[in-house]
Amino acid sequence: MEAARPVSDNGVMMDSQKAILEVGAAAAASRGGRPRDPALDDAIITATRRRLVLDGYSKMTIGEIASDAGVSRPTIYRRWPGKLELTIDALDYGLRAQRDTFPNLRLEELPALEAFTEAVRRVDPRYFNPDAMVLMGNFMGETIRTPELLAVVFEYAVEPRVKLVERVLADLQRRGDVRADIDIHTIATMCFGSYYAAFLRAEHDRNVLAEQVVAVLWPGIAAQ
Template identity: 80%
Template sequence: MTDVGRSTGHVDETPAASRGGRPRDPALDEVIIRATRRRLVLDGYSAMTIADIATDAGVSRPTIYRRWAGKLELTIDALDYGFRAQGDTYPNPRLEELSPLEAFTEAVRRVDPCYFNPDAMVLMGNFMAETIRTPELLAVVVEHAVEPRVKLVERVLADLRERGEVRADIDVHTIATMCFGSYYAAFLRAEEDRGHLAERVVNVLWPGIAASPARPSPAADGG
């Protein structure tokens, strides 16, 4: 989100949509959405204002209100924009076509809240702080970002269990939750090498859940 720069001057809304039926300008919508995402990081939801968003986007406040009923609706659209963009960054290989260890590692990697957006942890903290005042925000994040990622780990483990690659008695729910939580623990402990956290987590978990102990590689045993 920090890649959003400040604009100068107001953008003319001639091609934009209004509630009267004129076609909307997707490019202008994206400018507003990206300015909103930047403000969420800098100010948090409560302190963020439509006026600041309008200034950053180079549009007028009426231009925003012709598109969104208010700050909550705009924020939800801004979050959905990020969720879709994150999905587009995932590598192409189908997880079921990878080796068991590779598939599990990739699923854990995709659980990372910062996979697409390095400011995701800051945003999550803001939304958790809004739980009492605006619970809808955290609910959107949980529904659209948290649960799909964690359930992906669960599905991969369940598939590996069905194929006999991992033990039949593993608790996929708890393992997936631990994988997700590891990113928050690493963030709070200021771990420097969070980019390889998925591999480190899997290296710890895999020996305990694999159907049979992994054989050491020749490099590992000196062969």
């Protein structure tokens, strides 16, 4: 099923935001020239992620990123058309890096309770990046100034995590381990939101949060 697209405050689908992402992807795919140095790419992405946390998107500049990465501004512009495309790659880098740190487990082969708990653990925005909550707060603060960032966050930082929980719950439904009538979308959203609530309540022991959330939800969703 196609993921629902984000909507603006007046309910209009943000097709322009989707178009911006598509343009950025097309620009990245069409870039040619000399072979790129992966070490430089990593340094630029790392510097971008740091600047996003420290400065936020609006105040972040290509010049500061170049200085932090030890490269020139033209070096960055040969790789990315602008700040938005660089931010997209920085978010995608974080998601891929998080996936690389996951334990080598096949969730579909785990017992039901273990599979659900592991999915909830992986939905944690700070699983890989301890500054993820600050980063996400900066992005949400840009909603008015730079509304197209909402589509970037939705596609690269929210949906891949929430969809993981939805896929695991759908698989457990097929296996007969959870009730067929549960609202998978809402449950996955609650799991994702629990990490934000814990952060705002200064409950920083994330090691037990997945188990705590599952302990509350499981009795209501498990098949009888």
